[in-house]
Amino acid sequence: MSITFSQPFAEPKGSPIRELFPYLSLPGMISFAGGYPSPSLFDSEGLRDAAAEALTAGGVAFQYGSTEGDVSLREQLSALMAHRGLDCPSGRILVTTGSQQAFDIVVRVLMNRGDVAYVETPAYPATIQALALAGTRIVQVPVDSDGLNVATLEEMLRAACPKDRPKILYTVPTFSNPCGTRLSLDRRERLVQLALEFEFVIVEDDPYSELAFTDERLLPIYAVASRCVTPEQNPVVYLSSLSKTVAPALRIGWMVASPAVLRRSAIAKQTMDLCTSPVSQAIAASYLASGRYPATVASACAEYGRRMSTMATALQSHLGNRVQFDKPTGGMFLWGRMGDGIDPTRVFKEAVDLGVVYVPGHAFYASNPDANTFRFSYAAPDCKQIETGVARFAEALEKAGSALANSD
Ligand SMILES: Cc1ncc(COP(=O)(O)O)c(C=O)c1O
Structure with a gap:
């Protein structure tokens, strides 16, 4: 039998971020992709106590x-x-x-x-x-x-x-x-x-x-x-x-x-x-x-602030003016743009091969994307992973750049 789907689900597009999930389980992969909070910041003890209280409160x-x-x-x-x-x-x-x-x-x-x-x-x-x-x-x-x-x-x-x-x-x-x-x-x-x-x-x-x-x-x-x-x-x-x-x-x-x-x-x-x-x-x-809650949020702010600074410094030292970005003053994301004259699809492929995944910028547009943009999340990886991940990204840009030069 052939199923006739409703009009919006005839040819639906899935979430471009969720489509990156298979990459996340590759061995050694560093992810700057999802907006995942850091697991090390979950207040497991507090949540365990809250769960115990909730589950014994009379059903x-x-x-x-x-x-x-x-x-x-x-x-x-x-x-x-x-x-x-x-x-x-x-x-x-x-x-x-x-x-x-x-x-x-x-x-x-x-x-x-x-x-x-x-x-x-x-x-x-x-x-x-x-x-x-x-x-x-x-x-x-x-x-x-x-x-x-x-x-x-x-x-x-x-x-x-x-x-x-x-x-x-x-x-x-x-x-x-x-x-x-x-x-x-x-x-x-x-x-x-x-x-x-x-x-x-x-x-x-x-x-x-x-x-x-x-x-x-x-x-x-x-x-x-x-x-x-x-x-x-x-x-x-x-x-x-x-x-x-x-x-x-x-x-x-x-x-x-x-x-x-x-x-x-x-x-x-x-x-x-x-x-x-x-x-x-x-x-x-x-x-x-x-x-x-207030202490949990305060430690998240301190740690995310540290991770953001690590990422910004690493991008600056590895890539200088080859990428542009503003330093965020909160949240989980750094938005950047690589210079024109580089193939962003190639950069992404090289980056995944080198072991770092992020969200290419086109995912954030309904139409007319600026394909040279990218979103990095600094929330889930620790500072060491952030430094390694940015170094891998810099290498990917380098490789994509020389591939482009060789094809000229
Ligand atoms: C801007 C924004 N709105 C909503 C959500 C969804 O959050 P929730 O887990 O509460 O559904 C997210 C999650 O990444 C988000 O970034």
């Missing part, structure tokens, strides 16, 4: 839970949000199965086929994938070293005819994936004004803001907007996650949004998984209540 963790999420976890998340400068009662938080599910829900609830989504570009590939599967029209908005280029966005909005205006704009404003950049407060304020003027929803994806290497903190865009509008009128849907700070295996994400968006999102989630695993939620709630 509720083994039952179905409410779609909106466990009450005590939502209270803990509300306190965590307040610490980030975002005040919202626990009733305005929807717990999701990773923030990835939260984004999928937003797309379901807000986007019809053919609707326009503005996406900062380069962008987190799973966002592009979710929007493409939903049949939306993706319009790329450029970024610079301060994040989303809000002046260009404004020009685009003013030039667009009503049918081409966006319903949503997606951004990772704090330590972006893939660029590691941070949107300035001025730009956050202007972005909110534009959202209110042109009536689009800002999807603020924020898994990385606590992984800061400096003391400077910026308010989430949601909080910037709530200075001038009521929660009902807030144009921002805020998404976050415990994946990068506690453990991705918990699959705990959440959404903060207006009551109208939240109610519809809970209904969308009912058909996806009824509720996020109550076992995971109970472990997360116990862990956050244990008071260990």
Whole structure:
């Protein structure tokens, strides 16, 4: 029998990052590829205690839970949000199965086929994938070293005819994936004004803001907007996650949004998984209540800061001006560009042969990629592996360069 698939799944594209997985298990391979937290930073002892507590708490963790999420976890998340400068009662938080599910829900609830989504570009590939599967029209908005280029966005909005205006704009404003950049407060304020003027929803994806290497903190865009509008009128849907700070295996994400968006999102989630695993939620709630979270985040910031500096120094000393990059001030990613006149596909192949894998930049574009770009994650490899990996990458560039010269 031949199966007729639904239109989006007739010829679907898989995640370009997940397609790199087979390389990761090759012996001796150093990975700068996935946005994996460092296993050495998981607070195993704290998580073990939290799990023991969760599993002995009268069996509720083994039952179905409410779609909106466990009450005590939502209270803990509300306190965590307040610490980030975002005040919202626990009733305005929807717990999701990773923030990835939260984004999928937003797309379901807000986007019809053919609707326009503005996406900062380069962008987190799973966002592009979710929007493409939903049949939306993706319009790329450029970024610079301060994040989303809000002046260009404004020009685009003013030039667009009503049918081409966006319903949503997606951004990772704090330590972006893939660029590691941070949107300035001025730009956050202007972005909110534009959202209110042109009536689009800002999807603020924020898994990385606590992984800061400096003391400077910026308010989430949601909080910037709530200075001038009521929660009902807030144009921002805020998404976050415990994946990068506690453990991705918990699959705990959440959404903060207006009551109208939240109610519809809970209904969308009912058909996806009824509720996020109550076992995971109970472990997360116990862990956050244990008071260990701030120290865990502080050691992650210190270690990731060290690893980022090691990577930046190694790139500088091995490659000098043959690659350009900005040093990130937080998060997990360094975005770079190799000079023109080199074949990036060849560099990637040579790098894999030499034992280092990373994500080629084309994965982060919906169209017209700048193929000479690349994303390195410094989170999972230790400093020694980072130095070896960068040396291998430099050798790969050298080999690809001489192969090109020989073919001239
Ligand atoms: C920007 C961004 N959003 C969302 C996610 C998904 O995170 P989660 O594990 O919470 O689903 C990631 C994971 O890499 C990410 O980088």
